[in-house]
Structures are given as C-alpha cells and as structure tokens.
Amino acid sequence: MSLEALLPSAIDGLMLGFVYGLAAMGLTLIFGVMKVINLSHGPVIALGMFAVFLLSSSFGINPYLGVLAAAVIGLLFGTLIYFVAVDRVINAPELTTLLATFSVNLMIIGVGTVLFTTSPRSVDIDLGALRGSGVTILGTHAVAVVIAVLAAAALYGFLFRTRVGKQVRAVANNRAAAELMGIDSRRMLALAFGIGTALAMTSGALLSTLFAFTILSGGTYELKSFVIVVLGGLGNPTGALVGGLVIGLLEGVLTVFIPVAWVPVFEYLIFLVMLQLRPAGLLGSRA
Amino acid sequence: MRGIRLAAAALAVAGLVAAACGGTTPTPASSVSGSSAPATQTKTFTIGFTQSQTGNQNVTSKRQTEGIQLWVEDVTKAGGIKLKDGTVLMPQVKFYDDESKTDRVQALYTRLINDDKVDFLLSPYSSGLVKAAAVITEQNARLMVTAGGADDVTMEQGFKGVYQVYAPGSKYLIGAIDLMLKLDPTIKKVAIVNEKDSFSASVVAAANPYAKSKGLDVVVAEGYDTGTTDFNPFINKIQAAGPDAIIGGGHFEDGTTFAKQLFDKRVNARFVALLVAPAEPTFKDIGDAAQFIVGPSQWEPAAKYSAETAKAANVPYFGPTPKEFTDRYVAKYGSQPSYQSSGGYAAGLVLQKALEDAGSTDPQKLQAALDKIDVMLFYGRVKFSLDAKTHGKQIAHDMVYMQWQKGSDGKLATQLVWPQDAATAQAQLRK
Numbered sequence: 110m111s112l113e114a115l116l117p118s119a120i121d122g123l124m125l126g127f128v129y130g131l132a133a134m135g136l137t138l139i140f141g142v143m144k145v146i147n148l149s150h151g152p153v154i155a156l157g158m159f160a161v162f163l164l165s166s167s168f169g170i171n172p173y174l175g176v177l178a179a180a181v182i183g184l185l186f187g188t189l190i191y192f193v194a195v196d197r198v199i200n201a202p203e204l205t206t207l208l209a210t211f212s213v214n215l216m217i218i219g220v221g222t223v224l225f226t227t228s229p230r231s232v233d234i235d236l237g238a239l240r241g242s243g244v245t246i247l248g249t250h251a252v253a254v255v256i257a258v259l260a261a262a263a264l265y266g267f268l269f270r271t272r273v274g275k276q277v278r279a280v281a282n283n284r285a286a287a288e289l290m291g292i293d294s295r296r297m298l299a300l301a302f303g304i305g306t307a308l309a310m311t312s313g314a315l316l317s318t319l320f321a322f323t324i325l326s327g328g329t330y331e332l333k334s335f336v337i338v339v340l341g342g343l344g345n346p347t348g349a350l351v352g353g354l355v356i357g358l359l360e361g362v363l364t365v366f367i368p369v370a371w372v373p374v375f376e377y378l379i380f381l382v383m384l385q386l387r388p389a390g391l392l393g394s395r396a
Numbered sequence: 397m398r399g400i401r402l403a404a405a406a407l408a409v410a411g412l413v414a415a416a417c418g419g420t421t422p423t424p425a426s427s428v429s430g431s432s433a434p435a436t437q438t439k440t441f442t443i444g445f446t447q448s449q450t451g452n453q454n455v456t457s458k459r460q461t462e463g464i465q466l467w468v469e470d471v472t473k474a475g476g477i478k479l480k481d482g483t484v485l486m487p488q489v490k491f492y493d494d495e496s497k498t499d500r501v502q503a504l505y506t507r508l509i510n511d512d513k514v515d516f517l518l519s520p521y522s523s524g525l526v527k528a529a530a531v532i533t534e535q536n537a538r539l540m541v542t543a544g545g546a547d548d549v550t551m552e553q554g555f556k557g558v559y560q561v562y563a564p565g566s567k568y569l570i571g572a573i574d575l576m577l578k579l580d581p582t583i584k585k586v587a588i589v590n591e592k593d594s595f596s597a598s599v600v601a602a603a604n605p606y607a608k609s610k611g612l613d614v615v616v617a618e619g620y621d622t623g624t625t626d627f628n629p630f631i632n633k634i635q636a637a638g639p640d641a642i643i644g645g646g647h648f649e650d651g652t653t654f655a656k657q658l659f660d661k662r663v664n665a666r667f668v669a670l671l672v673a674p675a676e677p678t679f680k681d682i683g684d685a686a687q688f689i690v691g692p693s694q695w696e697p698a699a700k701y702s703a704e705t706a707k708a709a710n711v712p713y714f715g716p717t718p719k720e721f722t723d724r725y726v727a728k729y730g731s732q733p734s735y736q737s738s739g740g741y742a743a744g745l746v747l748q749k750a751l752e753d754a755g756s757t758d759p760q761k762l763q764a765a766l767d768k769i770d771v772m773l774f775y776g777r778v779k780f781s782l783d784a785k786t787h788g789k790q791i792a793h794d795m796v797y798m799q800w801q802k803g804s805d806g807k808l809a810t811q812l813v814w815p816q817d818a819a820t821a822q823a824q825l826r827k
Contacts, residue, residue: 112636113635113636114632114633114635114636117632117635118628118629118632118633121628121629121632125626222450226449226450226451226454226495227450227451227452227495227496228450228451228452228454229452229625229649231653238660238661238662240662243635243636245660245661245662247660247661319626320625320626320653321625321649321653322625323451323623326625360629361629364629364630364632364633365632365633365636368618368619369618369620369629369630370592370618370619370620370621372629
C-alpha cells in the first residue's frame with residue numbers, strides 16, 4: 110500500500126482521537142472518583158448525538174449550540190443517574206455498581222429505541238474544508254477538535270483551579286479524610302458522575318456533527334473508551350486524552366497497511382496486552 | 397319486485413352468516429339471474445410480510461411496502477383476483493416492523509405463518525432479511541415471492557418454495573463495468589469497496605473477476621462492516637491508489653454516506669457506481685455529491701417494457717404499463733417510485749398471475765403455476781430457475797443503470813444511461 114495515504118490517515122485518526130479522548134475522560138473520571146465502572150457510558154454518548162439532532166432538526170438550533178446544551182443536559186442527567194442508580198449502592202462491591210449502571214444502559218437503549226427507533230440519523234452541517242498536499246481537513250472535524258480540547262481544558266481548570274474541583278479530587282483520593290475535612294462527599298460524587306456524563310454527552314454531540322448515528326451507536330465508542338482508559342491508566346483523565354490520541358492515530362495509520370476490518374482486533378489486542386503487562390496504563394492509574 | 401328485494405336481503409343475511417362462520421362472502425350476482433355460470437364467491441386473501449420500519453433498511457423497505465400496497469389497492473379497485481372457478485380473491489396485507497434485524501424477521505415470519513395464518517408470504521427487503529425469512533418459510537413448507545432480495549447465495553440453497561423477482565446480485569455491477577468501459581476505454585484502475593453483507597459480497601464476487609477479465613487493475617478491494625459511518629480510512633486508501641473508477645457500496649445508508657464523503661474529500665475518480673443508494677430518489681438530498689453517481693437498478697420509470705417487447709420475447713404481457721404504474725405511484729405517494737417500489741408491485745403481480753394461472757389458492761397448484769411463469773411486466777421479464785439447486789432464482793430479468801445528472805436548469809435528476817437502446821441520456825464522467 111502506498112505511503113501517500115499515511116499522512117491524511119494519521120491526521121484523520123488524530124483528529125478523531127481527540128473526540129475519543131473526551132469520551133474516555135468521562136468514563137475514567139467516574140471510575141477515578143468513585144470506583145464505578147459506568148456501563149451507561151455508551152447510551153449516554155448516543156443521547157449526546159440525539160440531543161444535537163433534536164435541537165437542530167426540531168428547533169433549528171445551531172448544532173454547536175446543541176453541543177453546549179448537550180453538556181449541560183449531561184451534567185443534570187448524570188447527577189440524576191447517580192442519585193437514582195448509584196448512590197444507594199456506592200459502598201457495595203464494584204460488581205453491584207457495574208450492574209446498576211448496566212441497568213441504566215438497558216433502560217436508555219430500550220426507551221431510546223422506542224422513541225427514536227434504530228434508523229440512522231444525521232445532523233446536516235457543512236463547514237467546508239481545508240485542502241492541500243493530498244490532505245483534506247473537513248471543517249466539522251477541525252471544530253470538533255477545538256471543542257474537545259476546550260472541554261478537556263475546562264475539566265482541568267475545574268479540577269485544579271476551583272475549590273469545588275479540589276473537593277472532588279479530595280473525595281477521589283480519600284473519601285473518609287475528605288469527609289473529616291467537612292466535604293460533602295455525596296454531593297461531590299454526584300457532581301463527578303454528572304461531569305463524567307457531560308463529557309460523554311459532549312463527545313457524542315461532537316460525533317453527531319461528523320457521522321450518521323443511531324441510538325445504538327454509543328456501544329462502539331463505549332468499547333473504544335474502555336480500551337483508551339486501560340491504555341491511558343484507569344482513573345487518569347490525562348491518560349484518557351493521551352490514550353484517545355494513541356488509539357485514534359493507530360486507527361488511522363493501521364488502515365493504511367491492513368484491511369480496515371482488522372483494526373478493532375488490534376485495538377482489543379492492545380486492551381488485553383495492557384491489562385496483562387501494564388495494568389496501570391501508560392501514564393499510571395490515579396484520580 | 398318486493399319478492400326480489402326479500403330474496404336479495406335473505407341472500408345478504410346468509411352471506412353475513414357465512415362470513416362470520418368461514419370468512420367468505422358469497423356474492424349473489426349470478427344466482428339471482430338464475431344463470432348456470434359458477435357462483436361468485438369473494439374471499440379475503442391475506443398476504444404477510446415484514447417491513448423495516450426502523451433500522452438501516454427503513455428507507456428502501458418502505459418503498460417496497462408502498463409498491464405492495466399500491467398493487468393491493470389496484471387489484472381491489474379492479475374487483476379482486478378472479479379465479480376460474482368463480483372465486484374472487486380480495487388481497488389484504490398484514491405486516492410488522494422487523495427493525496432491519498434477522499432475528500426479528502424469523503420471529504415475525506413464524507408468527508405470520510402460525511398465529512396470523514396468512515395465505516401467502518412476500519419477503520422483507522434486503523438480502524440478509526430475505527435469507528432469514530426464507531429459512532422460516534422453507535421450514536414451514538410455505539411459498540414466498542421475494543420482493544426485494546438479490547443475493548445469489550440465498551437462491552442457491554435448493555429452496556423449494558422461494559421465488560426471486562430481482563435480478564440476482566451477480567448481475568449488478570457487470571453492466572456498470574461495461575458502461576464504464578464503453579464511456580471511457582482508457583479507464584484502467586478501479587477500486588472496489590463494498591459492504592460485508594451477503595448481497596454486496598455476491599455482487600463483488602462477480603464484479604471483481606469480471607473487471608480483471610476486462611483488463612482492469614483492481615487497486616483497492618476491501619469490505620466494510622454493515623453500519624459503517626466513517627469511510628475516511630477507505631477514502632484515504634482510495635486517494636493514494638489513484639483509481640479512475642470506484643465501484644461497490646452496499647445499501648442506502650452506507651452508500652449515501654460513502655458518496656457524500658467521497659465528494660467532501662474531492663476524490664478524483666471519473667466514474668463511481670454504487671449499489672442500491674443512487675436508485676433511491678432521496679439520494680439527491682446529498683446535493684452535488686450525488687451528481688455523476690451511477691447506480692444499478694432493477695427498474696426505472698423510464699423503462700420501456702410493453703406489450704410489444706413482450707411479443708418480441710414471445711411471452712405474455714401482464715399488468716399496468718410502466719407509465720401507468722409510475723403515475724399511480726406518484727399520485728398516491730407524491731414521489732417517484734424507486735426500484736424497490738417496483739419490486740414490491742411486481743411481486744404482487746407475480747402472485748396475481750400465479751393465482752390466476754393456477755385457478756386456485758391450493759399451494760401445490762400455486763407452486764406449479766409459479767414454476768411455469770414466464771411473463772413480461774412493467775418491471776421487465778420474470779422467469780424462475782427450475783434447476784434443483786437454484787430453484788426459484790430469477791433468470792430472465794435484466795438490470796438497467798441510472799445516473800444522477802444535472803439538467804439545463806441545474807437541478808439533479810436521474811437518467812437511464814444503460815443499456816444503450818433504452819437510455820434516456822448519455823452517461824457522463826466526473827470531470
């Protein structure tokens with residue numbers, strides 16, 4: 110295969126990697142703060158897609174304002190999920206919380222299938238493209254990268270520069286000690302779940318501006334998020350962003366050399382190898 | 397006079413009682429006159445199938461159902477299907493949403509057969525779903541006319557009661573390659589990118605060796621999973637390989653997305669032919685990306701099948717003309733019919749012809765009539781293989797090829813571009 114495809118494929122992959130990374134940050138934040146493996150992550154990504162779709166098709170709202178709305182809806186919806194499904198079992202074994210979030214997954218998919226059906230939808234948006242030297246960068250992809258980077262920066266600003274963010278990190282590091290310092294850990298856990306969900310919905314919202322989707326589309330990105338989280342380090346948001354870029358780049362580059370259908374096999378091979386040889390991930394697991 | 401009214405009223409009451417008991421309504425017309433002609437008996441004839449109201453196949457599957465429903469409406473308006481023994485069959489349909497899923501198809505065809513006890517079965521749309529339905533109809537020894545499934549493999553299982561209206565998948569891109577080389581003999585490099593489903597695979601399995609036999613260099617040959625929405629990895633490969641032509645695709649959603657992304661990335665191939673998607677009228681919603689795209693089609697409104705073409709082929713003509721079908725479809729649904737619409741209507745016509753030829757709803761007589769069918773419809777010629785291994789496979793119907801072109805008014809419209817003798821416009825290469 111000609112190496113002419115290498116540069117455009119690498120660029121496409123990297124750009125998509127930012128959005129993957131954003132989705133994985135949501136998953137890893139929730140795990141890092143409360144040790145909950147959130148199996149409602151995929152459907153929540155799909156809900157982000159539908160939030161933009163419905164706002165733009167029904168109310169004529171600009172899809173990028175829809176992305177912002179999806180983030181806000183995600184924050185509220187995530188908090189709701191926390192209190193409905195997670196709060197009561199937060200101190201139970203990890204399998205219990207995993208099953209609780211899986212039930213949320215099934216409910217969202219069930220209701221979503223009834224409401225939206227499984228027919229593919231797409232958001233009608235065209236921002237043109239930058240072209241040169243065999244590389245085409247679509248405007249929608251470029252804007253998605255910018256928004257993903259801004260969202261990641263906002264998360265860091267929140268976690269490291271604000272008082273509430275520091276309280277979230279304190280709860281993640283040692284919940285008992287944080288409570289002794291007067292921090293309302295329940296509130297912080299709900300907030301963290303809300304932020305994680307907001308990140309997932311934001312990534313879904315951005316993906317809706319790039320590709321067609323159905324209510325089941327989140328499943329693919331949920332699986333990718335797990336690979337990325339393990340690659341970057343469980344509970345480590347920086348690792349998730351880096352992992353997203355690595356997976357995106359790998360996806361892009363590998364397709365030049367092997368049939369596209371084989372790419373997921375390599376991704377899950379990485380997943381397995383990382384779990385066996387370096388379970389802490391590339392950057393180490395931490396909150 | 398009063399006596400006649402009473403007799404008619406008595407007959408009507410008897411008819412209602414009979415309908416309540418056995419679902420049949422004797423019509424008193426001939427008995428009142430006292431003639432010796434067979435008494436007319438009107439029966440409902442329920443046709444079951446599934447439609448993909450949701451899922452990947454929903455757009456094209458809806459078209460197929462519209463075709464079936466239009467046929468039912470036309471037959472009903474014409475007074476039903478009249479059998480030789482005087483029975484009049486009034487068709488009605490019963491269908492469910494299969495969600496474009498094979499497991500739903502199998503559950504629903506079982507339900508149609510065992511619970512709803514439908515009289516006859518038509519197929520879902522798309523080869524994968526047809527194959528799933530065929531397994532159930534064969535297990536239950538029921539007959540089914542496949543309104544929308546072209547996969548060769550399905551029809552090479554030795555099925556006994558499945559009859560294919562579509563020209564098989566192996567024919568889909570052969571004509572496109574002929575058209576391409578006629579249009580520009582300098583084309584040498586071709587990329588083949590197709591959905592990895594049974595239908596598209598059978599299309600490519602025939603097209604790939606055919607392209608090579610014509611001296612073409614297949615520079616990319618890859619499949620993509622059903623439901624793929626990001627074609628950029630394929631497009632980057634295609635661009636690097638620099639093909640003169642791209643052929644392949646799969647179904648409506650993926651084909652439409654692929655065409656749009658090819659356009660967004662300004663891929664320079666001069667000739668692009670994709671399966672299924674271009675033949676659907678709403679393909680033009682992708683705007684300029686639709687221009688120049690060629691699509692194989694089972695039928696187009698500009699088709700010229702007629703009593704004369706039937707005579708030339710030495711077969712009978714049956715049903716409406718292409719124009720009558722198109723006009724009625726447009727009047728009912730407000731849009732041009734696609735080939736999936738024609739497939740639905742044609743499946744109904746095939747069933748109607750078989751019922752009339754058999755003169756009975758008896759499955760064995762109906763099967764014998766289906767086996768013997770060789771007829772010209774508005775849709776083209778229909779005849780089934782009688783070979784044990786390929787029984788029911790379509791052997792007479794031919795594909796046509798359409799292309800999205802811009803008219804002098806700048807608007808996109810489809811033109812029939814192949815075969816040459818039926819073409820409404822010369823095919824165009826992308827500049």
